[in-house]
Amino acid sequence: MEVFNYLLGGFANALTPQYLLLAAIGVTIGTAVGVLPGIGPALTVALLLPLTYSFDPAGALIMFAGIYYGGMYGGSTTSILLNTPGESASVATTFEGFAMAKSGRAGPALATAAIGSFVAGTLSTMLLTFVAPLLARVALLFQPADYFALTVLAFVSVTALVGSSLIRGMISLFIGLFFGLIGIDVLSGQARLTFGVVELLDGIDVVVVAVGLFAVGEALYVASQLRHSKEEILDVRSSVWMNREEWRRSWPAWLRGALIGFPLGALPAGGAEIPTFLSYTLEKRLSKHKDEWGRGAIEGVAGPEAANNAAFSGVLVPLLTLGLPTSATAAILLAAFQIYNLQPGPLLFQKSPDLVWTLIASLYIGNVMLLILNLPLIRMWVKILTIPRPLLYSGILVFGTLGVYSMANSFVDVLLMYAIGVIGFFMRRFQLPVGPAILGLILLPLAEAQFRRALAISQGDLSVFVTRPLSLGLLLAALAALVLPYLPALAARLTGKRTSAGRLVFGKGDED
Amino acid sequence: MTPQTRALLALRLAALAVMGLGGIILAQTPQIGQSAGFTVVGPRVFPIIVGIGCLGWGGLFFLRLTAMPDHALIADVAAEEQRTDWPTTLLLLGLLIAYAAALWPLGYVIATTLFFPLSSRVLGSTRLRRDTLAGFLIGLVVYLVFTRLLGVRLPAGMLSGLW
Numbered sequence: 001m002e003v004f005n006y007l008l009g010g011f012a013n014a015l016t017p018q019y020l021l022l023a024a025i026g027v028t029i030g031t032a033v034g035v036l037p038g039i040g041p042a043l044t045v046a047l048l049l050p051l052t053y054s055f056d057p058a059g060a061l062i063m064f065a066g067i068y069y070g071g072m073y074g075g076s077t078t079s080i081l082l083n084t085p086g087e088s089a090s091v092a093t094t095f096e097g098f099a100m101a102k103s104g105r106a107g108p109a110l111a112t113a114a115i116g117s118f119v120a121g122t123l124s125t126m127l128l129t130f131v132a133p134l135l136a137r138v139a140l141l142f143q144p145a146d147y148f149a150l151t152v153l154a155f156v157s158v159t160a161l162v163g164s165s166l167i168r169g170m171i172s173l174f175i176g177l178f179f180g181l182i183g184i185d186v187l188s189g190q191a192r193l194t195f196g197v198v199e200l201l202d203g204i205d206v207v208v209v210a211v212g213l214f215a216v217g218e219a220l221y222v223a224s225q226l227r228h229s230k231e232e233i234l235d236v237r238s239s240v241w242m243n244r245e246e247w248r249r250s251w252p253a254w255l256r257g258a259l260i261g262f263p264l265g266a267l268p269a270g271g272a273e274i275p276t277f278l279s280y281t282l283e284k285r286l287s288k289h290k291d292e293w294g295r296g297a298i299e300g301v302a303g304p305e306a307a308n309n310a311a312f313s314g315v316l317v318p319l320l321t322l323g324l325p326t327s328a329t330a331a332i333l334l335a336a337f338q339i340y341n342l343q344p345g346p347l348l349f350q351k352s353p354d355l356v357w358t359l360i361a362s363l364y365i366g367n368v369m370l371l372i373l374n375l376p377l378i379r380m381w382v383k384i385l386t387i388p389r390p391l392l393y394s395g396i397l398v399f400g401t402l403g404v405y406s407m408a409n410s411f412v413d414v415l416l417m418y419a420i421g422v423i424g425f426f427m428r429r430f431q432l433p434v435g436p437a438i439l440g441l442i443l444l445p446l447a448e449a450q451f452r453r454a455l456a457i458s459q460g461d462l463s464v465f466v467t468r469p470l471s472l473g474l475l476l477a478a479l480a481a482l483v484l485p486y487l488p489a490l491a492a493r494l495t496g497k498r499t500s501a502g503r504l505v506f507g508k509g510d511e512d
Numbered sequence: 513m514t515p516q517t518r519a520l521l522a523l524r525l526a527a528l529a530v531m532g533l534g535g536i537i538l539a540q541t542p543q544i545g546q547s548a549g550f551t552v553v554g555p556r557v558f559p560i561i562v563g564i565g566c567l568g569w570g571g572l573f574f575l576r577l578t579a580m581p582d583h584a585l586i587a588d589v590a591a592e593e594q595r596t597d598w599p600t601t602l603l604l605l606g607l608l609i610a611y612a613a614a615l616w617p618l619g620y621v622i623a624t625t626l627f628f629p630l631s632s633r634v635l636g637s638t639r640l641r642r643d644t645l646a647g648f649l650i651g652l653v654v655y656l657v658f659t660r661l662l663g664v665r666l667p668a669g670m671l672s673g674l675w
Contacts (some may be wrong), residue, residue: 051662165585167576170569171530177562178537185555190545192559193537216608224601225592226636390635391646394628397608398650405615406664414612418605425601429592430526431585444558452553460552 007129010357014365019062019358023366026063030070031373035078035381038218039396040087041071042329042438046210047403049336057340058355062362064336068329069121069312069363072272073370076113076305077381080106081234089272089308092280096293096300098234103296107238112250112298113305114374115242119251120258120306121367124313127262129360132349136321139346144454145464147322149474151447154268154324157481159436162273166485168432175423176440179204186445187452199412206335208404209441210328212417213434215400217424219393224425233385240378242298250302253283257306264307265314271327272311279303313363320344320356323446328435331442519590520577527574534566604634619669624651 013019033044045064052060071087078086080097093113100109142150159169182193183203194200242250257279264275283303284293293300318324323345325331337344342352349356374381404417427434458464466472513521541559576582611627618626628647629640637643658664 051664054663165582167569167573170565171573174562174565174569175530175533178533178566181537181559181562185544188545188551188555190555192544192555193540195540220601220604223604223635224596224598226597226600388632388637390632390637391643393635394631394643394647395650397631398624398628398647398654401608401612401615402654402658405612406658406666409616409665409667411612411616414615415609418608418612421608422605426526430523430589448558451558452551455552 003130003133006133006353006357007361009354010359010361011364013058013354013358014062014361019059019362020365022059022063023066023362024369026066027070027073027366027369027373029063030067031074031370031381032384033067034071034074034076034086034090035384036074036387036392037078037082037084037086038222038393039215040075040329041068042332043210043214043400044071045329045332045336046207046214047399049207049332049339050403050407052336053339057337057342058358060340061333061336061355061359062366064333065316065359065363066366068333069309069366070370070373071329072305072308072312073114073117073374074381075308076117076301077110077374077378078385080109080113080301081236081382082232082385089276089311090304091273092276092304093301095280096297099294100296100298100301101234104237105296106234106236107240108242108246108298109296109301110236110378111240111242111375112246112302114240114371114378116250116254116257116302116306117309117374118367118371119254120261121309121313121370122364123255123258124262124265124310125360125363125367128313128316128363131266132317132321132356132360135317136346136349139321142322142346142470143468144450144457145468145471146474147450148447148454149465149471149478150268150322150324151443151450153474153478153481154326154439154443155436155447156478157268158326158439160481160485162433162435164431166482168430169436172427172432172434173436173440175427176209176437177444179209179420179437180441180444187449197412199410199416204416204441205407205413206332206438206442207407208413208417209420210332210438211400211404212420213424213427213437215396216418216421217428217434219397220421220425221428222389222393224429233382236379236382240375246298249289249298253279253299253302254306256282256286257303258310260303261307261310262314265311265326266317267314268318268324268326271315271330272308275307275311275314276304279307320348321346323348325439325442328438331439335442515590515594516586519586519593520581522593523577523586523589524574527570527577530570530573531567532570534563534568534570537563537566600634604631607631607634615669616667617669619671620655620666621648621651622670624648624654 029044030041033039033041044067072089075086075090076093078084079090079093080101083094083098085091085094097109100106155173159173160166182200184201185192191201260279261275265271280300280303283299287293287297287299289297315326315330318326319330319333323343325334334344401414404413407413424434454464465475537559541556541563544556544559546554607627607630611623614623625644625648628650629643632643633640655666658666
């Protein structure tokens with residue numbers, strides 16, 4: 001019952017004009033960057049971080065959360081009308097969504113995506129409301145060794161499950177860890193890997209890395225492939241609504257999508273990408289209209305779109321209760337918490353209950369706002385798709401440069417960001433996922449601090465990581481995540497069958 | 513050289529670069545001062561782990577490319593290699609650096625008014641007048657909002673007397 005009281009208190013705060021305005025700004029920006037290809041929630045939150053230093057933390061976090069799940073709504077529009085996912089969580093939507101739009105059914109596709117996002121978003125926020133406080137209580141039992149094991153699990157599962165190659169994922173992770181090491185070591189006060197550059201003593205800011213890898217890397221990549229891209233935007237001719245048959249086929253897919261998205265979002269496996277593909281596969285298998293698949297089956301839009309919104313609430317569970325980000329955007333949200341001297345984790349619910357519950361209440365409100373933004377006002381978003389690509393990317397570069405430059409008016413920071421952009425360009429070229437690098441950068445301080453703390457407690461005895469059942473379990477789970485993608489190939493070899501079964505691929509892992 | 517061999521070469525160089533990064537980290541580690549007093553795990557341990565990780569995974573990537581090449585990856589990279597428009601890419605990078613360098617002396621508004629249409633031109637836009645106007649408006653609005661509303665300092669540059 002106390003959950004209800006807390007939630008009511010949260011609503012009382014979240015419904016104040018200031019927070020309502022920030023939620024509205026957040027979901028509007030989120031929808032816009034979700035619609036625009038080449039810019040996603042991770043980059044946007046990173047860009048806005050320096051501007052919100054003076055904000056009150058609850059307000060800033062309400063806005064950032066709005067950007068994150070607003071991006072999930074907006075991404076579907078681009079997938080359906082342009083056949084280009086607006087962000088990585090909408091890749092699965094392109095298959096059936098674009099097929100529907102091509103056959104003149106863009107309206108119902110957009111409607112099932114928006115309403116499904118709302119249904120799943122609200123349902124999963126309810127799950128979050130009840131699961132998070134329970135998990136926060138369990139998380140109080142965590143000791144440094146367990147926390148270290150948890151970060152290892154996050155590193156391994158995000159790297160192994162997302163992206164087509166373990167080796168390339170690991171390379172990306174270690175590049176991120178390298179960036180994380182640069183600067184003064186908090187525990188000993190020693191400068192590390194600064195190469196004598198004074199500006200590096202403070203470490204490399206997450207904004208510099210995120211803008212470099214996402215914005216500059218992407219713009220350079222687009223410039224390099226310029227001569228060979230063309231795209232068509234389909235019109236929304238029909239009304240954005242569904243008929244009875246489409247409702248009947250959509251709602252089971254929404255519910256299944258929500259039930260897949262929430263738990264998988266909560267697992268440390270890279271956020272929304274995997275659940276959308278799982279939902280797509282499941283709907284295809286269960287469908288009674290198999291002949292329609294590939295030509296525009298509405299379940300193929302309803303399921304994945306519900307799943308990616310539910311996954312967002314799932315991602316918040318480990319983020320709020322354990323301080324563990326499971327996707328690049330969540331990692332940047334963690335950085336936002338840290339700016340306000342808030343450490344997400346079990347104590348957050350005890351120390352700042354107002355903030356947590358105001359944030360959770362704002363999710364319910366934001367979902368309603370998004371439904372309005374994405375059903376009656378959908379045509380407005382379709383318009384911003386017509387911004388010419390050269391102007392869009394020039395704009396991204398201008399705002400990226402602005403975001404980094406405005407932190408300290410420092411030319412060196414901007415040059416560093418461009419240099420990281422060149423690395424991002426080559427990572428795209430050689431198909432190295434960018435997500436693990438961001439996660440490595442942000443989680444390194446936590447992993448290292450907990451590792452050193454655990455060994456200080458055990459007086460240097462490394463067995464502390466395998467003698468505690470919790471820590472051992474988490475490390476075994478990490479091992480399982482490492483092996484899992486190779487299971488089909490292994491099974492084929494053991495049974496002596498020669499199949500083409502290679503490594504399982506769960507997603508591309510280029511969240512932006 | 514066929515596109516395939518060129519792609520393979522590029523990938524191998526990337527693997528070597530990652531190994532090189534690992535080498536640099538390991539070479540720099542001895543310069544990290546050990547903290548005074550008693551510590552079980554000092555500040556050098558994680559740099560050593562990360563350095564070895566870069567060497568190891570870079571090495572594995574190199575081996576993988578040599579022993580059992582990932583044909584799909586090589587084909588993708590080869591196709592990209594052929595499509596790549598290097599002059600445009602380098603020009604855009606050069607423009608970016610010039611933009612960053614010009615922010616302080618010219619001021620935010622003028623630098624942005626120059627950069628936006630030029631970068632759009634490099635990226636394929638042909639409407640210089642419209643793009644210049646858009647660049648000027650973005651620069652002006654951002655400058656006013658940041659300096660007046662948000663209290664963030666941006667360089668006024670040559671126009672510093674005007675506002």
